[in-house]
Amino acid sequence: MFLNMKLLAQHTLNGFGGMGEGMSMQLARDGRRVLWLAHESAPKNFTAVDVTDPRKPKVIVQTDLPHAQMRSNSLEVAGDLMAVAYQVTKFGLKPAGFELFDISNPEKPRSISTFDASGPHSRGCHQLWFVDGKTVHMACADPEQKPRNPKDDQVYRIVDVANPSKPVAVGRWHLPGTYDLPLPDGLLDQPTPRDYLKTQGPATAACLSCHTTKAAASHALTMTSPLGEACDACHGPNAEASVAKVHAR
Numbered sequence: 001m002f003l004n005m006k007l008l009a010q011h012t013l014n015g016f017g018g019m020g021e022g023m024s025m026q027l028a029r030d031g032r033r034v035l036w037l038a039h040e041s042a043p044k045n046f047t048a049v050d051v052t053d054p055r056k057p058k059v060i061v062q063t064d065l066p067h068a069q070m071r072s073n074s075l076e077v078a079g080d081l082m083a084v085a086y087q088v089t090k091f092g093l094k095p096a097g098f099e100l101f102d103i104s105n106p107e108k109p110r111s112i113s114t115f116d117a118s119g120p121h122s123r124g125c126h127q128l129w130f131v132d133g134k135t136v137h138m139a140c141a142d143p144e145q146k147p148r149n150p151k152d153d154q155v156y157r158i159v160d161v162a163n164p165s166k167p168v169a170v171g172r173w174h175l176p177g178t179y180d181l182p183l184p185d186g187l188l189d190q191p192t193p194r195d196y197l198k199t200q201g202p203a204t205a206a207c208l209s210c211h212t213t214k215a216a217a218s219h220a221l222t223m224t225s226p227l228g229e230a231c232d233a234c235h236g237p238n239a240e241a242s243v244a245k246v247h248a249r
Contacts (some may be wrong), residue, residue: 004230011057013037016044020073021127022085026052026103029080034060036082038075042068046075046084048106060107069093076130080104081112081164083136085125088118093148096124098136100164115159115167119143126154134162141172141229142172144187144202160193170194172209181243182232203231 013019022038034058035049045063065072070093074085082101088094097117102110115136117124122141129137141153155178158171168191187202196217200208204220223230234241 009056009057011049011059013047013049014059014062016047016062020071022046022073022075024075024077024082026077026080026082026106027102028106034103036075036077036103038073038084039065039071040073041071045072046082046109048103048109050106061109063109068091070095070124074125074127076128076136077103078130078133081130081133082109082163083128083130083161085128085138085140087124087126089123090154091122092118093121094118097121097140098125098128098138098159100161102164112164113167115169117141117143117157121146121150121153123153130161134160136161136167142169144190145174145183145206147174149178151164160166168193172205174206174209181236199227203229207231226244 013041016039019042020038020040023186024036026034028034032050032052035051037047039045042065045065048060050058050060066177069089071087072084076083080103083102084099086095086097086099088096093141095114097115099114100112102112117140122143125138127139127180136159137158138155140157142155142157149154155172155174157169160168160170169194183202190200190205192198192200192204192205196214199210201224208216208220235243
C-alpha cells in the first residue's frame with residue numbers, strides 16, 4: 001500500500017520544524033480536522049494545523065515554551081482535551097510533567113491544569129498516551145523516588161484526569177532493581193484511591209504498584225505503624241528478604 005502513497009502538501013510550520021513524536025488529530029466541533037504537533041525542542045511548544053483540506057494545510061496556532069531548557073515532544077488529544085508532555089534538560093527544573101489544555105476552540109487553547117513531576121531526580125515526562133479522556137499513561141519521573149541510576153528516572157506512571165482540573169497519580173511501575181530500599185527521607189504518602197489502601201506510604205506505594213493482591217496490601221498495612229513503614233527491616237539492602245534478593249529469583 002505504501003507504494004501508492006502520494007504527497008499532497010507540505011508546510012514549513014512558519015520556520016519552526018523539528019517535530020517530536022507527538023502528533024494527534026482532532027475533529028473539532030465545527031467539523032474541521034486539526035492536526036496537533038509537538039516540537040522536539042525549544043522555542044516552540046506545540047502547533048495546530050488545519051488539515052480539513054489536506055492539500056492546503058494552514059497553521060492556526062503556535063505556542064512557545066516557558067524556557068529553552070525543556071521540550072514538549074509528546075502530546076495526545078482525546079475529544080476537546082489535549083495532554084502535553086514536559087521534559088527538562090536538567091534535574092530539578094520546572095515545568096516537568098504534563099499540562100492539560102481545553103482545545104474546544106483550537107485557535108485559543110486554554111490551560112486547565114499542570115501535573116507537576118519536578119524534583120531533584122526528575123527530568124519530567126518523556127512520552128505520554130491519552131486516548132480515553134480520563135487517564136494519562138506516561139514515561140515520567142516520580143519526584144518521590146530516587147533511582148539507583150539517574151538515567152532510570154522515567155518510569156511508567158498512571159494519572160487519573162477524570163477531573164481535568166485536578167490530576168491525581170493512581171499508579172506506577174518500574175523494573176526490579178532500578179529503585180531499592182531504603183527510599184530517600186522526606187517522601188510523602190501517596191493517594192491511591194483505586195487500591196485496597198486509599199493512602200499509602202512511599203515504600204508501600206512502590207511495592208503495591210506491582211504486588212496488587214489483597215494479601216500484599218494487608219501485609220503492608222500490618223508493617224506500618226504510627227512511627228512509619230517497617231519495610232527496611234525485612235526488605236532492606238542486607239536483610240534476608242532484601243529487594244535485590246527477592247527480585248533476583
